[in-house]
Amino acid sequence: MSLNNDTIQQTLTQKFGEVLTDWQEPYGMLTFTAPKEMNLKVLQFLYDEPTLNFRFLTDLQAVHYPDKKGQELAVVYHLHNLVDNVRIRFKVFTDIIKPDVFSATALYQSANFMERETYDFFGVNFTGHPNLIRILNVDEMDYFPMRKEFPLEDQTRVDKDDEMFGR
Amino acid sequence: MNDHILLPEGSIEKQTTTLNLGPTHPATHGVFQNILELDGERILKATSTVGYIHRAFEKLAERRPLYQITPITDRLNYCSSPINNMGWHITCEKLLDVKLPKRVDYLRIIIMELSRISDHLICNSIVGVDSGAYSGFLYLMQFRELIYEIYEEVCGSRLTTNIGRIGGFERNFTNTAFVKLEKFLATYPKQLKEFETLFNRNRIFMERTIGVGAITAERALNYGFTGPNLRAAGVDYDVRVHTPYSSYQDLEFTIPVGKTGDCYDRFLVRNQEMWQSLSLIEQAYKKVQEFKGAESEVFHADSPAYYLPEKKDVYSKMEALIYHFKIVMGETDIPAGELYSSVEGGNGELGFYLISDGGRSPYRLHFRRPCFIYYQAFPELVQGGMLSDAVITMSSLNLIAGELDA
Numbered sequence: 001m002s003l004n005n006d007t008i009q010q011t012l013t014q015k016f017g018e019v020l021t022d023w024q025e026p027y028g029m030l031t032f033t034a035p036k037e038m039n040l041k042v043l044q045f046l047y048d049e050p051t052l053n054f055r056f057l058t059d060l061q062a063v064h065y066p067d068k069k070g071q072e073l074a075v076v077y078h079l080h081n082l083v084d085n086v087r088i089r090f091k092v093f094t095d096i097i098k099p100d101v102f103s104a105t106a107l108y109q110s111a112n113f114m115e116r117e118t119y120d121f122f123g124v125n126f127t128g129h130p131n132l133i134r135i136l137n138v139d140e141m142d143y144f145p146m147r148k149e150f151p152l153e154d155q156t157r158v159d160k161d162d163e164m165f166g167r
Numbered sequence: 168m169n170d171h172i173l174l175p176e177g178s179i180e181k182q183t184t185t186l187n188l189g190p191t192h193p194a195t196h197g198v199f200q201n202i203l204e205l206d207g208e209r210i211l212k213a214t215s216t217v218g219y220i221h222r223a224f225e226k227l228a229e230r231r232p233l234y235q236i237t238p239i240t241d242r243l244n245y246c247s248s249p250i251n252n253m254g255w256h257i258t259c260e261k262l263l264d265v266k267l268p269k270r271v272d273y274l275r276i277i278i279m280e281l282s283r284i285s286d287h288l289i290c291n292s293i294v295g296v297d298s299g300a301y302s303g304f305l306y307l308m309q310f311r312e313l314i315y316e317i318y319e320e321v322c323g324s325r326l327t328t329n330i331g332r333i334g335g336f337e338r339n340f341t342n343t344a345f346v347k348l349e350k351f352l353a354t355y356p357k358q359l360k361e362f363e364t365l366f367n368r369n370r371i372f373m374e375r376t377i378g379v380g381a382i383t384a385e386r387a388l389n390y391g392f393t394g395p396n397l398r399a400a401g402v403d404y405d406v407r408v409h410t411p412y413s414s415y416q417d418l419e420f421t422i423p424v425g426k427t428g429d430c431y432d433r434f435l436v437r438n439q440e441m442w443q444s445l446s447l448i449e450q451a452y453k454k455v456q457e458f459k460g461a462e463s464e465v466f467h468a469d470s471p472a473y474y475l476p477e478k479k480d481v482y483s484k485m486e487a488l489i490y491h492f493k494i495v496m497g498e499t500d501i502p503a504g505e506l507y508s509s510v511e512g513g514n515g516e517l518g519f520y521l522i523s524d525g526g527r528s529p530y531r532l533h534f535r536r537p538c539f540i541y542y543q544a545f546p547e548l549v550q551g552g553m554l555s556d557a558v559i560t561m562s563s564l565n566l567i568a569g570e571l572d573a
Contacts, residue, residue: 026505027261056388059507059518061533078507078520078535082388082402085409089507110391113543121225136218136572145226152230 003051003084005030011052015045022091029089036092039075040102046079046088047107054079054088057104060114062122064096064147072096073124077104094124096147103129121146178206186554190219194558196293197568201545201557208554213546217539221572228532232497233259233473234333236532241327243536244570247286247513248328249278249318254510257412258519259333262506265470270458271335272414274466276451277348278321278330279413279510280444284355285314286513287395287437287444290565294434295366297562298375303362310358313351320344334474335467345452352449359445363438373431380548380560381429390547391540394515396564399436400428406511418450430563472499497527514538514565538570 008030012020020042022033034042046054059078066072071093080087094101103126104111115126116135123144126132134141143150172183184207189200198219204212224239231239240251253275260267288311292304315325320343322330331337366372382390387400397404405422407415423439425432458465467474471490480487493499503525509518518535541564548564549557 027507029507031505057391058509058516059520059533059535061520063522063531076520078518082404082409087507108391109386109389109543110540113539117539134218136221138218145223150226152226 003081003086005086005088008052008086008088011049012042012045015049016042029087031089031091033091033093036075036094036101039077039092040104040107042090043077043079043104043107052081053083054081056080056082057108057110057114058087060104060111060118062118062124062146064122066148068093070095073099073122075101075118075124096123099124100127101125102127103132105129120144123147172204172211174206175211180207183211188557190216194297194561195566196562197566197571199542199566199568199571201561203549203554203557205554210549210552210554210557213549213557215542215545217542217571219572220568224534224573225532228529231528232494232499233501233528234475234494235497236529237331238327238329240534241329242569243534243573244286244513244517244538244567245326246289246565246567247282248326249282249330250286250510250512251517252328252330253279253413254508254512254517255519256331256333257510258506258508258521259473260468261508262502262504262521262523263333263470263473264502265334265468265473267335267413267468268465269414270455270462270465271467273451273454274336274340275331275413276415276418277448277455278318280447280451281314281317281348281351283444283511283513284441285311286565287441290513290562291434291437292362293562294376294430294559295372297559298372300366300369300372303365306358306362306365310351310355313347313355317344317347317351320347332467332474334470337475339464339466348448348452352445352452356442356445359438359441367435367438375559376430376434376563378427379430379552379556380563381427382544382548383428386544386547387428387541390544392515392544393537393541394511394513395436395440396428396433396541397515398422399425399432401426406509406516410509412508412510417454418447420447430559433563500525500527501529509535512537514567514570515541534573536570536573538565538567539573542566542571 020032020034024031046052058080063074073094074091076091078089101124115129118124119132120134120137184205186203188203189195190198200216202214203210228236237252237255240255241248243251288307292307295303318328319325322328382400384400384402387397401424403422403424420443423436425436475494476487476491481491501523503523505522507520509516515537520533521529522531524530548560
């Protein structure tokens with residue numbers, strides 16, 4: 001029960017050195033950023049290291065930051081150590097032109113659908129995923145709707161038929 | 168998708184059969200599809216397809232002010248919408264740093280546990296229906312009606328409740344609500360006991376469910392199972408205990424766990440959880456009754472910037488009018504921050520990942536839907552089993568289409 005954010009940060013810094021950056025603790029959850037080619041190494045270390053023991057992938061999703069040039073897409077992992085009951089959040093950033101990130105499906109079966117969903121909505125290309133196809137949207141779709149360049153419909157538009165759309 | 172599948176040795180069939188189970192098959196109880204490759208009645212391979220009722224909730228949430236997102240959460244797991252609503256309120260309250268009075272916490276526990284009961288009773292009675300025992304369904308379903316009447320008394324609606332507000336409830340619980348609650352507490356245990364007598368040691372039911380759709384604890388964790396389905400496999404993970412919210416730490420309850428993770432254990436765990444929920448409601452109700460005088464009128468936190476003021480104040484007080492206008496027009500900026508908060512939903516850990524950049528609506532909101540995550544284990548659970556076992560596995564996992572497709 002002695003695992004706390006400081007020990008996690010120390011253990012990780014000892015192993016990976018200065019490549020892990022942007023250490024924060026918003027609302028008590030340790031958050032850090034890793035280079036995108038390191039994501040599997042970090043996940044594997046967090047999984048294997050007996051003192052850390054982060055073996056439950058709670059959640060995986062992406063965020064789009066159109067203003068961060070070269071780092072437009074962030075893939076966010078939420079991990080949970082169920083024994084010590086500690087959660088951490090860790091992010092990798094990737095550019096939007098070639099959004100390749102290694103897939104975590106070999107480590108976590110649960111990442112399968114979550115990565116498909118992330119691909120579906122943000123276009124993050126998970127290298128090594130066994131079946132990276134769209135999951136919630138139609139297969140014919142040729143864009144990634146959760147990116148910020150697709151705004152929601154203008155609420156003030158008047159060219160729609162009220163009877164059909166009820167407004 | 169249709170790789171050629173060879174028949175196993177010794178099969179008397181001439182070829183495999185492809186069967187579309189869903190999207191509108193009556194046995195799926197929801198809109199999702201499973202393409203099953205069959206050798207006679209034995210399943211060789213299952214492929215799941217979801218997304219038939221995708222409604223773009225995460226995109227919608229990026230334009231709405233916080234309080235307008237609550238009705239969206241209703242439509243995730245519509246069998247227990249109040250838990251989703253409360254989970255969302257709790258997330259917002261953490262972000263906005265709103266402290267709730269104890270009475271509100273206990274009232275919320277009553278509502279959340281009622282909806283856990285209504286969730287589990289549907290799931291368990293449907294397991295009964297799918298294994299051929301229809302009467303249990305009829306026995307329990309009338310009690311969901313009693314629960315819905317309590318919701319109705321508290322918030323005015325039944326299925327998609329939109330119950331509560333950020334900072335508390337929209338109004339105090341009426342006396343009728345408590346009378347209805349007492350009626351439920353007095354009558355439900357007897358019926359639940361009868362339901363258990365019908366099923367728990369029923370030879371036919373046991374034969375149909377024991378060893379069907381089983382999963383080991385290790386696989387379940389790897390597949391991201393949470394909630395009753397994980398506990399049936401023997402892992403005592405419960406958000407209410409691990410990360411207490413809404414004063415669950417003040418109450419006494421145990422986490423029922425199973426052993427084998429099959430349909431029978433899932434059924435038993437859900438039944439046991441209903442008993443625990445009943446005891447939680449009783450404890451919380453007792454604590455609510457301890458508040459006397461002015462304290463017994465408290466039903467929301469004191470946070471005028473986010474909690475809609477009472478209508479009579481709006482007409483008579485300047486400040487209330489200003490806040491009313493700002494809240495209704497969604498003109499209150501929310502603090503910047505990044506937050507993951509979760510509650511124990513009917514099916515497991517229901518998480519909200521909220522990023523705010525200081526604007527009026529979230530920059531990004533992601534729902535961790537437990538159903539969506541554990542549904543990917545379905546092909547593995549049914550492989551090698553019979554077709555009728557797939558149906559019963561589906562209902563005992565409690566797959567809710569609304570939660571699959573946010």
